[in-house]
Amino acid sequence: MSEPLLSVRHLSTEFIMPEGKVARALEDVCFDVFPGQTIGLVGESGCGKTTTLMSVMRLLPSNGRIVNGQVKFNGKDLLALSEPEMRGYRWKEMAIVFQGAMNALNPVMKVGDQIREAILLHDLMDRDAAEKRVGELLEMVGIARTRRDQYPHQYSGGMRQRAMIAMALACSPDLLFADEPTTALDVMIQAQVLELLRDIQKALGLAVVLVTHDLGVVAEVCDSVVVMYGGKVAEYGTADHIYNHASHPYTQRLLASFPDLNRPADTLASIPGTPPRLTDLPNGCRFHPRCNVKVKECETVNPKLITISEGHYAACHLCKGQETQFA
């Protein structure tokens, strides 16, 4: 296998809350993204999916900081870069499509201008060439070129999402982060946007990190899956590993709680309890308060990621496997 495009190792992020409390938003997060691969980052609300993206792109708010870890992009550790150097990576090497693109686009600027701005910002071409590219990008996502001069509020929700995708591709990045790109849309549009993402990815050879809480979407498009819980990676492996050989109790419960046409309706089960407050994490495994198969050790020792099989890892004391040394 080739070298990973993005390699995240032991990433840990904290936020300082009002009144001085510290929220441990990410702990020891590890995963790889290979060129052209699609990775799904799944978990419940507040589990740290978005924070992971923000940490990798170093776009944390002022009270957030990365306290540990390495983020290597094409071998270069992004966390060691200065801010101006990091800016050179943003959008050019890795871009992000935010969820609910309603306000992600500046309401008083024309859509075309915003896309063009991204191109000109990184000095990729002159103004005229950039203008042409804007047209190409819009067409690529299925928006008429003539709509270039319109404002975001004149686009429908789905169109705005697609415009954001067009903008994200403006500098031909190698990696695309998509943060819940379909959550705010209705089902029909969701399908369209997903298909668009897949087509673009195939055409451009992009790697995509898809953040979502929708396991169905992940099953459709992702090569690998990272399941997160309470700021940690619970399980990580290929789609086959996760869906057919789920090892972490949380993953298993998650899969069970998802409606499946092949299962009788009464087997739908939700996971009792709520995700932990990141300022007040339980000792030991973060999932143990809601776990129905826990043992004594789970309450005191935080499990590390162990290798269950080639490319399949889980952080659970009950899983049999070797201790992983994530380099």
Next chain:
Amino acid sequence: MSRRDYLLRKLGFSLMTVLIVLVINFVLFRILPGDPVRAVIGRNVRISPQVQQALRVQFGLDKPVFPDQFIDTLGQWAQGNLGISWSQRQPVANILIAKLGNTLLLIGLGQILSIFFGVILGLLAGWKRKTPIDVGALTFSLIAWATPTFWLGIILLAAGSTWLGLPTGGIVSPANVSKPLYTVIPDVARHLALPTLTLTILYLGEYMLIMRSSILEVLNEDYILTAKAKGMSHWQVLMRHALKNAMLPVVTLIALNLGFTVSGAIYIEAVFSYDGLGKLFQDALTKQDYPLLQGAFLLLAVSVILANMLADILYTYLDPRVKAN
């Protein structure tokens, strides 16, 4: 609703307000004593009852007040005939026009400076939130709000004339009174310094506050994060994305402030004996020169209403979302 409908609605509202002002003006000044005939020929002229009656007929004062006299009066106002001032024995309209420029100069300068500095300080305060700069700016605004306009003027007058030798009043030195203003600019500037400073200090606080809270709100929006993700520096984000959005409430504030600025001008012109509409207004009040008072009120009120309307129109062109409302 479309922009056109929105503008038409604003226009309609402004016209209705002007009409109300006209009615108020008419009614109030009918209550004020003084035979309307007197209003035209002056208070101290002696005339016999027959002549008075003949004049009444001539001026249409024997007709019913509503609607005849009202319409007549409106007609006169429309032609620029605002009566004759009792204290100055001149047509009111002429007096007003002569002083209008002075007040516009003062208010205009004061507003421009307070907007300029207020916006910059607000930007700074919002960006460097919770730092001493921010806290200092907030404290300043608060105290400025609680300070009476005229009192600040008095203090600056005292301080400025004692320590800086600035003039204590008027718009030009006595030697330059009859010269056109543009020929004696340094003198005008010296006289304008303190009054303008007073206005600027007072209104700066408001603009700073609005800009600050506007910037804070804008900086929290998603598109700011998008801009940063695109690789823009903080400064670029501020200038290219945040500023335009944050300025919109400032424009609204300018419109809202117009009425208060006029009030402020009345106080400041009183304190600095500045020869503008404000001082005129106050003089007319004390001298009970009702035609002048009425004319000045009409001019001030209608100007503010129209300026408000213009500001509204301007806003619709600045914010593309207004079309969709």
Next chain:
Amino acid sequence: MHNLTEFWRTFRRNKLGLLGGFLILTALLAAIFAPLLTPYHPTDVIRDANGIGMTFAPPSAHGPLGTDDAGRDVWSELVYGARISLTVGFLAGFIAMFVGSLFGITAGYFGGWIDNLLMRVTDVLLVIPDLPLMLVLVATLRQMQLNVSPLVIIILVIGLLYWTSTARLIRSQVLTIKERQFVARARAIGAGNAHIVRKHILPQIMPLIVANTVLTISTAILVESGLAFLGLGDPTKPSWGTMLNFAFDRNAVTNGAWWFYLPPGLAIVWVSLGCVLLGNVLEEMLNPRLTTHHLEGDENMISIAAGQGSD
């Protein structure tokens, strides 16, 4: 806020609110206990050994704020002036509160064309410049020779022109309350409008009305001082604004008598500031709709991330 103790505890933590309360309280106490705090009566002329009035005497052991243009003790004038300034401010504020609440409740509760009409009236009033209109009204009222004190005229004029912000605030509150269940239930059992307003709506918005009134009072005090400065007050009952009118007209500035023109202004700022601080804090605490989300953006996002909000 459901009870007084909870309210008091929260309020106590807010330093600015406490400061505001302190400022107002001291002014009130000074006004009430004026005779105890002043060595002279404000109309007494202080004379020197030869019986000549000591005009523009600087501050000294006898008079901490010196004397005015006629030889009267400025400190005494100041403390007694509090009575006038505060009374006019409070009364005008209450009138504005009353009118504003009336308009606000009526517009919010009945909606429809009544709401439209009242809001148009509010808008018109807001556009017309305030001071010119007030001056003209005061001039008219005085000419009508109604035989009332100029202070009454001032109170009336201020109260009748400064209710707009109250009206808007109350209206939007009533609009939210109107939609709540207990109102619908009350209507379903046949309760009349007056009853609903009195029993269900008024108690809910009363705290907010109080908070807003404090703010209105601060405006009223400032406006009164301005009108008094222009000479529209009662010279026999000088407020702080009237004192400044005297100071300015009688050349305190040219005579360098800063002790005459500085203190009254400071007093105005003192009380105004107090009302603004207190009023703002009260409004924040009592108005559930005031969002400050944009002022706590980072914290907001993190509390979501920390699992305290919905994502």
